[in-house]
Amino acid sequence: xxxxxxxxxxxxxxxxxxxxxxxxxxxxxxxxxxxxxxxxxxxxxxxxxxxxxxxxxxxxxxxxxxxxxxxxxxxxxxxxxxxxxxxxxxxxxxxxxxxxxxxxxxxxxxxxxxxxxxxxxxxxxxxxxxxxxxxxxxxxx
Numbered sequence: 001x002x003x004x005x006x007x008x009x010x011x012x013x014x015x016x017x018x019x020x021x022x023x024x025x026x027x028x029x030x031x032x033x034x035x036x037x038x039x040x041x042x043x044x045x046x047x048x049x050x051x052x053x054x055x056x057x058x059x060x061x062x063x064x065x066x067x068x069x070x071x072x073x074x075x076x077x078x079x080x081x082x083x084x085x086x087x088x089x090x091x092x093x094x095x096x097x098x099x100x101x102x103x104x105x106x107x108x109x110x111x112x113x114x115x116x117x118x119x120x121x122x123x124x125x126x127x128x129x130x131x132x133x134x135x136x137x138x139x140x141x
Contacts, residue, residue: 030095037091057083 010016038055046052058069059080066072072079 029098030091033091033094033098034087037087037094041090042087054083054086057081057086 042054046054056069058072059082060066060072061078061080064075064077066075066077069079069081069083
């Protein structure tokens with residue numbers, strides 16, 4: 001088998017396609033969660049904390065004072081944007097929790113499948129019926 005045909009076989013296997021779909025869905029999910037955190041959750045949290053905008057929270061490492069984060073960044077000042085980090089951390093926690101719930105439910109389904117007794121093969125069922133019929137016929141004699 002040539003290298004090209006081996007690669008074709010590898011590329012069209014279900015696992016690789018499933019992995020690609022998973023990456024695409026994961027990227028889309030991360031975008032949705034990021035928007036949820038930045039556009040819905042954090043403004044509500046900021047409102048309850050006195051109107052704080054977490055995305056604009058930063059620590060200036062220089063001696064020069066700046067009115068805003070964007071002004072400091074435009075000036076090229078060294079800043080630690082801990083508000084953006086807080087947003088990213090909350091996004092990570094949400095994604096990790098959702099993934100945990102998905103994996104937990106998948107494991108539960110897998111375990112339930114493993115615990116189901118497997119049906120005996122059809123030929124064994126047929127042989128058992130024949131045995132039972134023969135046993136009843138012998139009991140009548």
